[in-house]
Amino acid sequence: MTVHRVAFLVFDGMKMLDVSGPAEVLAEANTLGARYSLRYASPSGEPVRTSIGTYLPVDSAAADLAVDTLVVSGGDRLVTEPIPADLTEAVRRVHARTSRLVSICTGTFVLAAAGLLSGRRATTHWRHARLLARAHPDIHVDPDALFVEDGGIFTSAGVTAGIDLALSLVERDHGADLAREVARGLVMFMQRPGGQSQFSASLKGSVPRTLALRGVTDLISAQPALEHTADSLAAFVGVSTRHLTRLFHTELGTTPAKFVEQVRLDHAKALLDSGRSVAESARAAGFGSAETLRRTFVARLGVSPGHYKARFATTRSARPGPRSKERPGHEAEV
Known part of the structure; x- marks a missing residue:
């Protein structure tokens, strides 16, 4: 060789x-x-x-x-x-x-x-x-x-x-x-x-320059569970939906809908990190149901909320119950 x-x-x-x-x-x-x-x-x-x-x-x-x-x-x-x-x-x-x-x-x-x-x-x-x-x-x-x-x-x-x-x-x-x-x-x-998105804090440091856009992003970040649409967000700061969409694209490189989803995802990750259940995290972050949160996690992060929580909530190993103990001679899979 x-x-x-x-x-x-x-x-x-x-x-x-x-x-x-x-x-x-x-x-x-x-x-x-x-x-x-x-x-x-x-x-x-x-x-x-x-x-x-x-x-x-x-x-x-x-x-x-x-x-x-x-x-x-x-x-x-x-x-x-x-x-x-x-x-x-x-x-x-x-x-x-x-x-x-x-x-x-x-x-x-x-x-x-x-x-x-x-x-x-x-x-x-x-x-x-x-x-x-x-x-x-x-x-x-x-x-x-x-x-x-x-x-x-x-x-x-x-x-x-x-x-x-x-x-x-x-x-x-x-x-x-x-x-x-x-x-x-x-x-x-x-x-x-x-992928590595499951480790990231993707929205940190994203501070819009435009006052109207900053007002919208602050609202979404503060209350992610509200029903945020492009029309409602534009009305909140008194600009047209088209103008707001253009601001999102120019300053943040995304759309209002994608930004809302990312904020909700980050919020859900933080709730799971703190020990909240998948269902609780889904409701508090604005996803409505655990299934919607699961689909978003898999699509955006490549893992389910349950697996994410198990991976990042603590460094302590769960104590195996009687059924989860390995039998002698059987190695755990890597």
Whole structure:
């Protein structure tokens, strides 16, 4: 079996889990018969200080790499400061000599700054997806995907989604059976339920500039259970329905109906997080019935309200009842 050479491009401030998570997936695959060689490089060849304060030694400078897959880690500074020129140049040079380019979380911003995502689909951490779309309108940003592939370039969503992407790469390289054994060994899903929208707080920071639109969005946010229609909302602030619809599109990139649904969805998520039942959350958020809430959750988040509540309400495991205990010799499915 041919060795597949993988290099992680790292830099000061890189998020440690963006490297250690995918690297552990590949290392686990090696114990099951895969042959990945793992190397670590920085633009200068010098060790880098990671997000957790430790120093990560590297094997070489990026210019010296000869690899099959390049993985670009993310870091908080990539969305608050200009991308270092040596980082984008390193990505361009190595990409020209690789068959596969991968970014983890905000590492997508490095690929974008290097001009490698123009006209392509890509994703990044849900918190920064809007910024990526604004800064690079030539990129088709998918804010919900856990990872995206377009023309041999792979981008992943926030942090742990890099682990999901690495497992997908193992499946591409070695098949589903080996990838499944990796998932079992690392106690992870082969395919995580739902997209990253289930983790997001999508409306935070969306403050309209226009006074009339702000009045409407404040009303919806304060009383999501009211029967909000485009006509009633327009009448509330004394503008035409057509004008209000145009304001929603121009300032928020959505329609009144979609905005109302998103506010109700966020409200329902918060109620479920606080321990309210699915039926209670549906009524209080304005969905009317648990079934309507369920359909919206599945359509927008890819999971049911019950599964969402179980996943996010607490870190404590439910104590198994007599019927849910595993029998000896039977492993729980991953």
